[in-house]
Amino acid sequence: MVDETTLYHKRKRPAEAFLLSAVYGAASMSVILLAGMVGYVFFKGAGTVSWSFLTTAASVLQKTSGIGGNLVNTLYIAVLTLLAAVPVGVGAAVYLNEYAKPGKLVRLVEFTTETLSGIPSVIFGLFGMVFFGETLGLGYSLLAGAFTLSLMVLPLIVRNTQEALRTVPDSYRMGALGLGASRFYMIRTILLPSAMPGILTGLILAAGRIVGESAALLFTAGSGSRLPKPGAGASDTIRRLWEKAHESGGTLAVELYLQMQNGRYETAFGIGCVLIGIVLCINLLLKLGADRLGNKA
């Protein structure tokens, strides 16, 4: 029997202490491993990264070995992919959440998008090469790569937009409809602005996947690394961009893969540094954006 006239009976609980140290250990291990790996990549690669590394294209003639072309390709493919995927993804989410009657069809579409997000990216690459590359005749081009990637990131955008739409209170919908707004007007003026943080989250997550993808791009966008020349004037720039979209172009991740294959580890680590830098920026952007939008309302 414990003497209950006093509360001072605090005991040591060995099992608890052990568990606590175990979870602490696990937590610090994951941080250390990650930091260690990032640190190692920077240690090996930082020396390679220089202004000319970032701004020139690899050329045997001019004896340069930069990744400027790949950097431009990466940005271009990210923009093209999002241009294709965001309208479709947001549209699909709006349909599923606001128009479709809950039932078998909606569940089927949701199940499909979920499955789609679990498919290995090589399979997207295979499909993209055969369908966009051969059937649609796009060959190895940034456009074929971007279309392939937009299929891949579509679930991310649909899912995040849907989540965001679900958190918009029904009272907002009823308030707008009660004033005489049509469904479409209500969606445009109330729902989409309220859901914007979620939509942005999906968009930035998608950007992260695009930047890091190699398998789906190797056989769709190819590995070109030519640095485009700036156009003279607006219409010339548009024409050049259009042509560029039909050319082969390797992103940073694809170039990294190719450099590794050829045993040029220094360049590979250099690209690794740049990629990690980009992903870090994207994540910071995500956090900043979410915080700012979250506080605005």
Add this chain to the structure above:
Amino acid sequence: MERSKISVRNLELSYGAARALKNVSMEIRGCAVTALIGPSGCGKSTFLKCINRMNDFVEGVRIRGSVFLDGEDIYDRRVDTTLLRKKVGMVFQQPNPFPMSIYDNIAYGPRLHGIRGRQELDGIVEEALKGAAIFEETKDRLKKSALGLSGGQQQRLCIARALAVRPEVLLMDEPTSALDPVSTRKVEELIRNLKKKYTVVIVTHNMQQAARVCDDAAFFLAGEMVESGPGDVLFSRPKDRRTRDYVAGRFG
């Protein structure tokens, strides 16, 4: 007798197999406050939403019968619901300002109905805020988020938002049930003022409130409209035994 603003004939409403309104007919006078009372689930809110067709958005609802607004059946195929809801505005139980500034909340309706001019909007916003007795409190913070207002202020803002589209009828679904007594008194005062220009139909759980604000009243029970008439008659000398029991607080 003066002509009714709203005239409901044999209104039936069912969700699937459940009948929520059973053959309801009643007349609602213009420029007067009509209170709908009755226990929870008696169909009074459902009835209210029939007057501007907000039930259209509920899954699986079937409606028969007619609701005439100034002699036109609002359930006619040719009715433009946008126009209907411009004429028949609605204030909800929970204050539901949009997550935007006070000004944009009020201007939402006018913009929706095509008013873009800056000066015209400014005028409408001020008029609506004054009409809902919240202008003095908000005039210096029109650009601030409406979500920063207190619950009572939010509800008056929502009333102002409804007024900004210049409706003829204002439907209020338990507009004070989420408010404290002081805010409730302000909203009640406002309702009594509104009837000078608007036809007000209010659903309330609170009998004292109904007695305080209404000219006419109607008692609903289990989907039927049991009795309607001038408020003082309904509260002091009800004809139906069920109304008498409810008003006396014997059930519900």
